[in-house]
Every structure is written in structure tokens, then in C-alpha cells.
Amino acid sequence: MVDKQPHLNGGYYGPAIPPAEQPRYRHNHGRSCCCCLFGIFWKILVTLVVLVGLAILIFWLVVQPRSFKFYVTEAELTQFEYDTNNNTLHYNMVLNFTARNPNKKLSIYYDKVEALAFYEDTRFANYDVITHINSFRQYKKSTNRMTAVFSGHKVVLLNNEQISELNQDKSEGVYDIYVKLYFRIRFRLGDVKSGDYKPKVKCHLKVPFSSNATVTLFQTTKCDVDF
Known part of the structure; x- marks a missing residue:
């Protein structure tokens, strides 16, 4: 007579399941x-x-905060002659600028300003307008003057078309001169000073030859300020 084992609830009495097939x-x-x-x-x-x-x-x-405003207020050109024999440009030009700080709460430190002069896309002169010697602080809602003096001679290579444009400007008594200025400035708010900013200023000028009495006077020109 076979003994009957008690049934256990939940127990599994089937064949053993291999480990690989067991649920994970x-x-x-x-x-x-x-x-x-x-x-x-x-x-x-x-x-x-x-x-x-x-x-x-x-x-x-x-x-x-606002960018400063920059103008060329005066231009005096007393020499601008090109010697085709040795490709040398002789020049003498003085430009006066004004920089306007329109901010009500920020003052500006002008640490360095360098001006480069171009004619027919050719650079012929440069001048240090502001250095550490004459750097200054521009206070709120104020205007300051700057001056650049371009004087001397430089060897520049002008092609026939550029020489033709130069002769035409000479006959009209007005020269198309392009001036680019590189700045290094800082802003000040209260006692806090900012780091260096290096904006660029571009001035497209029509400069009359000073000895030509038939041309009109130089017109104040607003320059483009690019941060």
C-alpha cells in the first residue's frame, strides 16, 4: 500500500527547470x-x-548700458601727393574726434586708441591717439576730444585705376579717406570696473584739400562703432 504524501499549497512537483530557462x-x-x-x-x-x-x-x-558715440568733427589735409617714380605717398592730415558717453550710470576708461588711415583700400599711415600716457576716464553724460596727426611719407603700390582715382580726387579737391580706430576701453559702475573691451570704429570721410578755397568745408561725420 502506497502512502500518500500531503499536498503542499504552492509547491511545484513537475520536472526540474534548467537554470538557463528559469525566469529572471x-x-x-x-x-x-x-x-x-x-x-x-x-x-x-x-x-x-x-x-x-x-x-x-x-x-x-x-x-x-550704451555704446559711446564717435564723430570726426574737423579734418585738415595740407599735403597728399603721390610720386609715381618711387611709389611714395607724401601726406599731412590732422583729424579731430569727439567721443560721447551717453550713459547715465557708467563711466568709460579709454586706455588705448590707435588710428589707421587708408586710401583706396591701402593703409598709408597710423597714429597712437591714446596711450597709457594720456589715457583718461570719461564721466557720465560727457564728451571728450581726441586728435590724430598723420604726417610723413610711405611707399604704397597703387595700380593705374587707383592712380586715376587719386588724380580725380585731386582735381575735385576732395579725397575719399577711410579711417579705422582700434580701442581698448573699460566701463565703471560705482567702484566696480569691467574687464577690457576692444571695439572698432570705422569712419568714411570726404576730406577737402585745405588749400583749395573752392571746396566746401569738412562736414562733421558720425562713425560706426562696432563692439
């Missing part, structure tokens, strides 16, 4: 932690970006 239960705890940390990091990053943006907006609204 994956634990997603590590992945959940990574997702949670990434979400927290992303929220912090977005919050910081928003706060920085708000700080910049508030600063802009309160301070209202």
Missing part, C-alpha cells in the same frame, strides 16, 4: 536612482539659467 527578475533600482539624479541636476541647471537671465535683464533695465 531584473532589479531597476540602480536605473531609477540615475534617472532621479539626472532629473534633479536638470532642474538645478534650468533654475540657474533662469536666475542668470533674470539677473542680466534686471541689470540691463537698471543700468541701461
